[in-house]
Amino acid sequence: MSRIVSRVTGFFDRLSISKKLAFWYGLSLFIMLSAFGYFLYESFHQSIHHNYDRHLRFEAEQLLPHINTAGDTLSIDLSGYSRNAALKSGVEYGTYVRLYNREGQLIYRSPNFTGVDQPLETDIPEAAEEYSLSSQWQELPTRTLFYPIIENEDEINGWLEVTGFEWTLHEELSRFRRYLLVLIAISVAFSILGGYWLSRRALSPVSSIIDAAKSITATDMDKRIPVNYQVRDELTDLAETFNMMLNRLQKGFEREKRFTSDAAHELMTPLSSMRSDAEIMLRKPRSKEEYQETIQRMLTETRRMSEMVHLLLQLSRVESVHRLEAERINISQITEAVTAGYQQKARAKDIAMKVDITPELQIRAHGAYIEEVINNLLENALKYTPEGGRVDLQVQRSSGKAVIHLSDTGIGFDQETKRHLFERFYRADQREVQQCPGSGLGLPLVKAIVELYEGKIRAYSDGQGEGSTFVVELPLV
Numbered sequence: 001m002s003r004i005v006s007r008v009t010g011f012f013d014r015l016s017i018s019k020k021l022a023f024w025y026g027l028s029l030f031i032m033l034s035a036f037g038y039f040l041y042e043s044f045h046q047s048i049h050h051n052y053d054r055h056l057r058f059e060a061e062q063l064l065p066h067i068n069t070a071g072d073t074l075s076i077d078l079s080g081y082s083r084n085a086a087l088k089s090g091v092e093y094g095t096y097v098r099l100y101n102r103e104g105q106l107i108y109r110s111p112n113f114t115g116v117d118q119p120l121e122t123d124i125p126e127a128a129e130e131y132s133l134s135s136q137w138q139e140l141p142t143r144t145l146f147y148p149i150i151e152n153e154d155e156i157n158g159w160l161e162v163t164g165f166e167w168t169l170h171e172e173l174s175r176f177r178r179y180l181l182v183l184i185a186i187s188v189a190f191s192i193l194g195g196y197w198l199s200r201r202a203l204s205p206v207s208s209i210i211d212a213a214k215s216i217t218a219t220d221m222d223k224r225i226p227v228n229y230q231v232r233d234e235l236t237d238l239a240e241t242f243n244m245m246l247n248r249l250q251k252g253f254e255r256e257k258r259f260t261s262d263a264a265h266e267l268m269t270p271l272s273s274m275r276s277d278a279e280i281m282l283r284k285p286r287s288k289e290e291y292q293e294t295i296q297r298m299l300t301e302t303r304r305m306s307e308m309v310h311l312l313l314q315l316s317r318v319e320s321v322h323r324l325e326a327e328r329i330n331i332s333q334i335t336e337a338v339t340a341g342y343q344q345k346a347r348a349k350d351i352a353m354k355v356d357i358t359p360e361l362q363i364r365a366h367g368a369y370i371e372e373v374i375n376n377l378l379e380n381a382l383k384y385t386p387e388g389g390r391v392d393l394q395v396q397r398s399s400g401k402a403v404i405h406l407s408d409t410g411i412g413f414d415q416e417t418k419r420h421l422f423e424r425f426y427r428a429d430q431r432e433v434q435q436c437p438g439s440g441l442g443l444p445l446v447k448a449i450v451e452l453y454e455g456k457i458r459a460y461s462d463g464q465g466e467g468s469t470f471v472v473e474l475p476l477v
Helices: 002-013 017-066 084-088 167-202 204-215 234-283 288-319 331-348 367-383 415-419 431-435 442-452
Strands: 096-101 106-109 131-137 140-151 155-165 327-330 352-357 362-365 390-398 401-408 456-460 468-475
Touching: 017 131, 017 140, 017 155, 017 167, 140 167, 167 204, 204 234, 234 288, 327 331, 327 367, 331 352, 331 362, 331 367, 331 390, 362 367, 362 468, 367 390, 367 401, 367 442, 367 468, 442 456, 442 468
Parallel strands: 352 390
Antiparallel strands: 096 106, 096 155, 131 140, 140 155, 327 362, 390 401, 401 468, 456 468
């Protein structure tokens, strides 16, 4: 038995989803229609018996006036009975009547019992009330009614048995049963076909999802799963979810490709320079001063490459979706701690640095990343502000946000530079910018961190030599 069940289960497991849905839909409809059909058939069956009992009761009531119950004797006289022909008729249309006394002895039977080989079984009830039953007699369905003959309202004198054939009614019942079976079979067949068609149509987007997913490769991630926005269902949500996942994957691949390309491009120049210096130094013996000078240049290039790799890794880590959950931090305290380290640098360049921080401003972020933002902004402000200049830093609350406002009297920038200010490795063509060491990754990193925490960063300047202003907004807790 378990082997049969396992085979059946394995067979259904191999079916497609549309076939499974069609099968279960047809099976459930078959069970419901079968239950409804059985209830309807039984109700109709009982209704037929009830109606035929009324007919037999009518026959019995027509016979009662012809039954004599005077004294202790029980007799019947049907000489004046208007339906004598029915008592003589045969199987098809005849009515069979028998009369019993209170002891169950046969007093009278109708003429049509004569010549009948098969006796009609008698089951006289014990209680003084009507009783009817169905049986098989002369190979045909019959219905018998026992009608009590009561005198003085409480004393039973005998029983009147009236029997008729229900073969015509049973033919109707059989025809009704066939109609029910045919209708159930047709309904289930149509439900299976309709359910299969509907499930195939409803699941057709799955095929599109499969085909689109198969066509997407690591080198071709621009394709997306088609979405029918006119129909909003679970498959539409599934397609949109797949497309969102593909967007994230594409961005991840693009980040990795951009990181590799940027690192290779920016590291190639210092590596080539270091290789060239090393090859020149190895061509012939050099003095101690020449060796020291070359090693110093190589060390400078190594530091610059290390800083560049660090910034690239930071930028890649910030843009990655795999990051730790942000925590509640005090941006006021972080800013105070970071600016304290730049006060000495500002004094060394004779730059007036004013700091105004509103205490206890709470945001949800990572403390190390916020330190990176403030470090980069202050580093650029002090780097590009000449001696005798001024740097103002404010951290305030505004419209549910923590606002970092940093302005300086430095070299500033024009509108063309502003459009590229947050691009990787971009450095303005201004002489003051090119003379200062830098990688062009600081501001892109700041922008990535700020947007990571659903913040905004804006830059303003009235032109070259007019100073610059950077505004960072981060949502308060």
